[in-house]
Amino acid sequence: MIVRAQLAALIIGVVVLGCQARAQPAEGGYSAAGLYNLGNAYARAGKPGMAVLNYERASLLAPNDPDIEANLRAVREPLHLRSESRNWFERAVVLASPRMLSWIGLLGLMAVGAGLLAEQLAIRHRWTCRAATLCGVALIGLTVCNGVVLWPRLHEAVVIVNATPARVSPAPMGETSFVLPEAETVKMTAQYEDFALVQTRAGRTGWVSRANLAPVVAQP
């Protein structure tokens, strides 16, 4: 009796949390199409930094959208900025959007749990249970790999002001180390007051005013 009550509470809890997680905000949310269209608008308005920022954000939600990749290249190439290329591993683990992969990972977790429990209960279907467990582990692994690939992009930022000085120290009067072009995508490695320590794809580091940067994933 107690076991049944526990199981019912678990199911109710999972359903409630799942509904909350999937609940759509009425306004102020992000959609891949909306961000893509916003990037197009900025690109046409001659603001490549903001255009690249919105394309990058759209590609987070729809990683396999060819239009986003094409327009990113179209904006970057005139500025002589290098476009990011994905290797086979990155292409493999972004088969679906992170949102979809989140549910896939959850499904894998349930498969693993159910397989392990069933193996204890139904000894005669042991191999079936083990196969289900392995499938679940594979699904979880796919989600984890997606997270590993996306993790660096969550800390990237786009330069939105042309000729942004990267300084040797986090001070407005600090000596300029190099100058960043607009629409350059950099990695933020540290922050100090109004400055962020950025690293370019070429490996150069410098302190940049956060007013000149827009993080790809806006911090809440």
Next chain:
Amino acid sequence: MSSKRIRRAEPIALIVALLVTAPALATGILASATIEPAEITIGESAQLTITSLDADTQPITLPLVSGLEFRVVERSRRIEFINGATLATTTMVVRVTPQVAGTFTIPGITPVSQPLVLRVDKDNGIGNSSLAANSSSSPSRPTIARGALPSGIHMTPDGSAFVQLSVPKRDVYVGESIPVSIEVGMRAGVVRSLNGLPMLAGSDFTLNNLSRQPERVQKTIDGKPFTVLTWHSVLAAVKPGSFSLIVESPLTVRISTRPQREAMLEDQLGDPFMQNIFGPTVQKDIKVASPPVELTVSMLPTEGRPPDFSGAVGAFAIATDISPLTAAAGDPLTLRLHVIGSGNFDRVDSAMLAHVDQWKTYPPKSSFKSNDAIGYKGEKIFEQPLIASKPGAQTLPGLTFSYFEPTTRRYETARSAPLGVTISPSLADSSLTAQQLAALTTAQPTDQSPGGLRPDHIASGSIASSLIPLYLQPRFLAIPSLLTFAFAGGWLRLRRRAADSTGRNSRRDRGLSKANRVLVQLEAAARAGDSAQFFNVARSALQRALAARWQLAPEQMSAADMDARLGSDGDSDEIRQLFALADEANYSPLQPATIDFARWTRIVRRGLTGETAP
């Protein structure tokens, strides 16, 4: 008796006198040995002139006097014919330079010459030159008519150079900058070189670095050509009090070694070139000092001193500006404070704006642009970066700057007007509104977009509340966490249940095997008809089983304990009866025919396995 002795002594005295004067006669007769002047000061030299009437005599050795340095500067020989007789004279000019002050006695060069006395005074530090013969102590050679000089110029006694310090005011304050000019006049042909920049004597004042390229003009002073070098600098007093300000300049001058009268004639010639040709000279390093300038230095008053006073003394005015006047939130702006005027700009400082609501302020940086060569007049600019945190029309408060005005002798505070700027929202944190997006889109139609952008998408599909992947959001992570705990708990529970079941079965199996072994022994004893063995085995097996059931040690369980713990049912009575028969069989073996071994074996089995009687 005494007269006789005197008469005898006279020839002896004559002989001794002849013996004493003979070497002097043999070395020649000294005509004269003079020193001019007889009184000099440290840093000057005197001229010792030795004239010998016989040139064929041995060379004259210079005397050794502690504290005096002798150096021959000239030798000359003169031959005169007087009434058919030839008279040869040799003249040697020796420069005598004292090392210390005091009165020196120069012994006679020859035994017949008289010793000379040279008096050396300490240096008074004012306008000395090497030509001691021209000093005030020897007024016989006033080569420069001082009364004819322009006012303010104090020439050295020999007229070779002068140093003049011009200070615009006599009452100053500690830390106040005073513009000064230093003139060094050098008579052409007399002063060989300037050996360094003029320096202040003493440590009561500081003088800014002098330029190595001073103003250079040619002047005629008192009918003589002079090269005048002029430095402009800034002077500052370091402590209060009354001080005499003196500037010294190191020079190398050419000293004439002519006798005084000849030197006077040379001065009459006027032309230094002619003087150099006809007059033998030597070089000497001297220091020429300016006449003292009396200054009174006061402390800055403490009354009325503003809290933000940084030590600036002078006359100043301020102005402020900010750029750009319009910026986005988060963009840096530069606030500038211009301090313009004259004074000690090295003490002009400002903290600018320390804290302003909705603004982030940074430490200012300053720069100075001088309007003159000495940095007395100019403009100091302070630049402070500011970052507005919120959009909207903002007003920055006015700035103040406090200084001490030496002419009015009080502190002044200059104030600037507040500055207004317009801050627009930042681009970085925007997700554009629909209207902004429409405005951007309509600003340039799609078909005009360069670069071949792919067309817009139809706005459909799911909307995410965050760009962070769902599996990294805490709200979503609660689901797998809960599932993981639930599955782990269920799995552990199942594992424990399986383990418990396995344990019970194994314990039961172990008990049955022990009972079987006992039953086998009982059967063997029954077949052998050994009642004592049978009952002993049965009793010990039951005793162990009961002790285990009651959680007692078998050896600690007495008959009374067992009787008390056994109940009153049939099985208990049979066990009591079996224990009694076991005791009896130990002492008197029972007849096997009278014993129902099969019955007792069943009783023992029930006792070991816990079965109940049918």
